[in-house]
Amino acid sequence: MRDIPTTYDQSKESKIYKLWEESGFFNPDNLSGKPYTIIMPPSNANGQVHVGHALGFTLQDIMIRFERMRGRKTLWLPGTDHAGFETQVVFEKKLEKEGRSRFQMTREEFYKEVWDFVQDYKQQTEDGIRRLGASTDWSRNMFTLDPRIIQIVYETFEQMYRDGLIYRGNRICNWCVKHQTGLADLETEHEERTDPLYYIKYGPLTLATVRPETKFGDTALAVNPKDTRYKKYIGQELEAEGLLGKFKIKVIADELVDKDFGTGVVKVTPAHDAADFEIWQKHSAKGGSVPGGKDEIPGPKQVIDKRGKMDLPNTKYHGLKVAEARKVVVEDLQKLGLLEKIDETYKHNVSLCYKCKNVLEPLIIPQWYVAMTKKFKIRNSKFEISLRDLVVNAVKNKKVKINPIKFEKVLMHWMKNIRDWPISRQIWWGIPIPVWYKDNELKISEASPGEGWVQDPDTFDTWFSSGQWPYATLMALDNTPSNSPLKGGEQRDSPPNIGGARGGINFQTFYPTQMMETGWDILFFWVARMIMFGLYKTGQVPFENVYLHGLVRDKDRQKMSKSKGNVIDPLGVIDIYGNDALRMALVVGNLPGNDLPLSEDKVRGYRNFANKIWNAARFVMQNTEGMDATAQLAPAHKVILKNLDKVTNGTTKLLDKQDLAHAAENLYHYFWHTFADKIIEESKAQLANPKTKASTQLMLKTVLETCLKLLHPFVPFVTEAAWQINHKNLLLVEKWPIKLN
RNA sequence: GGAUCCGUAGCUCAGUGGUUAGAGCGUUCGGUUCACAUCCGAAAGGUCGAUGGUUCAAGUCCAUCCGGAUCCACCA
Numbered sequence: 091m092r093d094i095p096t097t098y099d100q101s102k103e104s105k106i107y108k109l110w111e112e113s114g115f116f117n118p119d120n121l122s123g124k125p126y127t128i129i130m131p132p133s134n135a136n137g138q139v140h141v142g143h144a145l146g147f148t149l150q151d152i153m154i155r156f157e158r159m160r161g162r163k164t165l166w167l168p169g170t171d172h173a174g175f176e177t178q179v180v181f182e183k184k185l186e187k188e189g190r191s192r193f194q195m196t197r198e199e200f201y202k203e204v205w206d207f208v209q210d211y212k213q214q215t216e217d218g219i220r221r222l223g224a225s226t227d228w229s230r231n232m233f234t235l236d237p238r239i240i241q242i243v244y245e246t247f248e249q250m251y252r253d254g255l256i257y258r259g260n261r262i263c264n265w266c267v268k269h270q271t272g273l274a275d276l277e278t279e280h281e282e283r284t285d286p287l288y289y290i291k292y293g294p295l296t297l298a299t300v301r302p303e304t305k306f307g308d309t310a311l312a313v314n315p316k317d318t319r320y321k322k323y324i325g326q327e328l329e330a331e332g333l334l335g336k337f338k339i340k341v342i343a344d345e346l347v348d349k350d351f352g353t354g355v356v357k358v359t360p361a362h363d364a365a366d367f368e369i370w371q372k373h374s375a376k377g378g379s380v381p382g383g384k385d386e387i388p389g390p391k392q393v394i395d396k397r398g399k400m401d402l403p404n405t406k407y408h409g410l411k412v413a414e415a416r417k418v419v420v421e422d423l424q425k426l427g428l429l430e431k432i433d434e435t436y437k438h439n440v441s442l443c444y445k446c447k448n449v450l451e452p453l454i455i456p457q458w459y460v461a462m463t464k465k466f467k468i469r470n471s472k473f474e475i476s477l478r479d480l481v482v483n484a485v486k487n488k489k490v491k492i493n494p495i496k497f498e499k500v501l502m503h504w505m506k507n508i509r510d511w512p513i514s515r516q517i518w519w520g521i522p523i524p525v526w527y528k529d530n531e532l533k534i535s536e537a538s539p540g541e542g543w544v545q546d547p548d549t550f551d552t553w554f555s556s557g558q559w560p561y562a563t564l565m566a567l568d569n570t571p572s573n574s575p576l577k578g579g580e581q582r583d584s585p586p587n588i589g590g591a592r593g594g595i596n597f598q599t600f601y602p603t604q605m606m607e608t609g610w611d612i613l614f615f616w617v618a619r620m621i622m623f624g625l626y627k628t629g630q631v632p633f634e635n636v637y638l639h640g641l642v643r644d645k646d647r648q649k650m651s652k653s654k655g656n657v658i659d660p661l662g663v664i665d666i667y668g669n670d671a672l673r674m675a676l677v678v679g680n681l682p683g684n685d686l687p688l689s690e691d692k693v694r695g696y697r698n699f700a701n702k703i704w705n706a707a708r709f710v711m712q713n714t715e716g717m718d719a720t721a722q723l724a725p726a727h728k729v730i731l732k733n734l735d736k737v738t739n740g741t742t743k744l745l746d747k748q749d750l751a752h753a754a755e756n757l758y759h760y761f762w763h764t765f766a767d768k769i770i771e772e773s774k775a776q777l778a779n780p781k782t783k784a785s786t787q788l789m790l791k792t793v794l795e796t797c798l799k800l801l802h803p804f805v806p807f808v809t810e811a812a813w814q815i816n817h818k819n820l821l822l823v824e825k826w827p828i829k830l831n
Numbered sequence: 832g833g834a835u836c837c838g839u840a841g842c843u844c845a846g847u848g849g850u851u852a853g854a855g856c857g858u859u860c861g862g863u864u865c866a867c868a869u870c871c872g873a874a875a876g877g878u879c880g881a882u883g884g885u886u887c888a889a890g891u892c893c894a895u896c897c898g899g900a901u902c903c904a905c906c907a
Contacts, residue, residue: 096867096868097867098867275903275904275905276903280903280904287907297907298907299907301907312907346906347907348906351907356906356907359907363905363906364905364906365905365906366905366907368905438906438907439906441905452905496835496836497835499834500834500835500836500902500903503834503835503902504834504902507833507904509905614903645842645843647843678854679843679845679854679855681844686843687842687843687844689843689856691856691857692843694869695855695856695869697869698867698869698870699869700869701867701869702866702867702869704866705867705869705870706866706867708866708867709866709867711866712866751844751845752845755854755855758854758855759854759855767872770866774865774866
């Protein structure tokens with residue numbers, strides 16, 4: 091009998107990984123067949139590898155290993171993300187703890203420190219990806235700040251600018267006073283609060299507001315045109331008593347005003363309220379957005395600055411924070427008899443910064459925007475379409491299929507109501523916007539176009555660059571010489587590149603990719619933008635399928651968080667229970683789009699399964715030594731193999747349907763409760779009988795090896811370890827058992 | 832305000848309109864040195880959220896309601 095340990099030793103996993111990696115089979119250059127590509131969502135290089143990473147890696151690795159065994163030229167391209175705002179927030183927290191602040195540093199100092207911080211985590215993340223067993227092609231590893239990537243991002247920016255799809259707009263944005271940057275709507279949260287609603291007298295009228303401190307920025311009062319109570323005031327200029335003496339204010343009519351809110355009169359403060367900004371645009375030629383709009387009211391009057399303090403020089407309110415100013419203003423209004431009443435029960439939604447949860451201050455700050463609904467002409471065609479509709483059509487026509495399908499609806503609904511996307515951020519950690527200004531001129535250029543030019547101080551929203559990831563990575567690998575003179579500051583006069591993307595062998599071979607596997611929480615942030623950029627830049631979708639996984643929660647369905655102390659460290663788990671155990675725990679019972687509760691018990695259960703595989707293999711190998719490979723199968727054993735074919739077919743079908751959870755569960759069940767509990771148990775007597783021995787041996791060996799192959803994508807380590815006992819080649823590239831008929 | 836999803840065993844969830852509604856974990860009982868410190872066998876446990884409808888047939892389709900979750904959103 092061969093001496094095989096009775097327990098699967100998971101400490102050998104790193105050796106197995108090394109064996110795979112050094113074999114070269116992670117690299118599609120060493121594989122043949124039809125390409126199958128997954129671009130890994132680049133992991134944020136600003137923290138430890140967490141169990142959410144482990145989930146994504148596991149699902150992607152299963153798909154990749156399955157397709158590789160099925161004979162496809164599989165590329166799984168790994169990468170890490172500088173993660174602009176996310177990383178800057180993490181880093182600023184760290185500075186805060188050290189009693190420092192970015193506002194005491196130069197931009198260069200800050201950038202360098204963050205760079206080193208990120209490089210450190212980048213290394214840790216890449217180690218984590220290896221330890222989690224991901225069969226990625228490390229020769230094609232990518233980082234979002236790779237100069238080749240940045241180059242491509244700049245080219246896209248330039249193209250879109252020339253197509254009129256990118257513009258600089260001076261309009262109201264979500265401003266985070268703490269982080270000192272504008273944010274997209276997606277980066278805001280809404281919270282219902284009960285705040286006092288103040289009824290304030292404006293001459294003969296009374297209006298209700300939750301923000302009395304912004305009254306200094308009022309440029310009009312507005313009522314609903316159908317409101318008979320106020321008809322006589324429309325168009326009138328009222329004289330009113332205010333905190334800074336008498337003032338005049340015009341009354342206008344707008345449908346947006348709700349007759350039933352408060353008194354039916356609202357103040358219009360375009361500099362500090364998004365709805366008011368819109369009213370101003372409608373009622374002013376200078377508002378710009380409505381051609382031929384009536385020039386009824388003055389423009390926005392800013393009374394709050396970027397730090398969230400009152401900007402009213404030479405008044406008692408100047409320099410007060412908004413919250414303090416509100417108190418003082420209310421007191422003063424009361425003293426002057428201008429405060430009619432306070433409704434303390436008013437409930438409304440406030441917008442918060444999704445990171446620091448501070449109330450956002452709507453401010454007018456110039457930002458760069460992507461025009462989502464504006465039509466543009468596709469190159470070499472008369473066809474006009476908007477970026478939004480590129481995405482909508484691709485999803486509608488199933489050029490991109492989303493699993494689970496309900497997210498197609500969710501995406502469509504979001505796209506339908508989409509507004510222009512602000513892509514500039516007032517942060518330092520990120521890709522600088524390649525725009526330079528001089529007097530009233532603007533040039534797109536990576537480097538300074540010359541004397542007197544000043545660069546736009548902003549950086550890109552991370553999603554503007556990561557949204558280009560699928561083609562950018564592949565094009566960067568090809569490192570096709572760029573025809574963009576961005577570096578020199580000259581303007582290119584070439585048409586947009588739609589449908590005629592440049593690209594070398596990597597791009598041509600692997601684009602469009604087959605699968606994008608990521609979390610549903612970044613469907614809008616990332617997936618939608620990738621589809622958009624992909625179609626715009628290359629004329630093709632970036633991926634044919636999207637698989638969206640959910641959030642890994644603790645055993646009580648709680649979100650994992652450091653403060654709750656319920657965070658599961660995947661690397662710690664695999665040290666104790668092994669990689670395969672964690673992988674099974676992450677995949678069984680995990681349907682796309684659903685959150686997954688994970689417990690140590692569950693992992694332990696699958697550790698037992700890994701050991702079961704090991705021991706079944708041990709039993710079969712010990713009992714099939716020197717077997718007669720030409721033996722005839724007994725009819726009973728043929729039946730067993732026939733049933734095994736059903737398992738093979740079932741697994742293949744489920745994997746084709748992207749139903750990894752059931753594929754894993756069925757295999758688990760078959761292997762343990764059919765193969766181990768029944769087939770092996772019954773084989774013991776047959777092995778002891780010389781008449782049935784040979785057939786039994788052949789049957790056992792066939793079932794075992796088929797199972798090892800079928801199980802390999804799910805539990806690659808233990809299956810490879812078992813396989814290696816008797817084979818010189820790697821299970822990694824064994825042929826997938828195909829029994830479909 | 833708009834939208835989406837979910838209510839099935841103690842827990843987590845499966846369940847193409849068709850026998851007796853399943854799995855894993857947990858629970859209870861029994862057995863095990865013979866591949867398996869990580870084993871095996873068996874059992875208990877369900878008016879499938881409620882009501883009504885379509886159908887020969889409904890956990891499954893439709894409507895309404897109740898309960899829960901989530902996403903989006905410029906109403907002061």
